[in-house]
Amino acid sequence: MxxxxxxxxxxxxxxxxxxxxxxxxxxxxxxxxxxxxxxxSPVFIPILCALLAMGLVQVVRPQLLWKMNRNLQRGWVKDPDATEPTSKGYAMQRVTGLLFLAVATWMLVQQI
Structure with missing residues (x-):
């Protein structure tokens, strides 16, 4: 097809x-x-590399992403610390990060 x-x-x-x-x-x-x-575009490869780095952070240390985004909730959430994901939530973020890394790697290989 x-x-x-x-x-x-x-x-x-x-x-x-x-x-x-x-x-x-x-x-x-x-x-x-x-x-x-x-x-x-030649700009596409560096963008993919940056996205791969972000995906790697999501797989290795998803807590860092939550800590970086925690300050964005301060104005409209009473207790931002209460919104931290559970261990199952972090595991799901890791699985999503692995899927993202697989797709981004495939795209990078296709561009090279």
């Missing part, structure tokens, strides 16, 4: 390029082919 989608995407790019031949206001042919081939 994915092959069919990529073939249709490539076909639409080819049709677009044929339609735009000789027209100056169309996009650059190289830019269209690069976008179709999956070439991303």
């Amino acid at each position: 994915a092959e069919k989608r990529s073939e249709s995407a490539e076909g639409s790019v080819v049709r677009y390029l044929r339609r735009c031949q000789g027209i100056r206001r169309c996009m650059n042919r190289d830019a269209v082919l690069q976008a179709a081939s999956g070439g991303g």
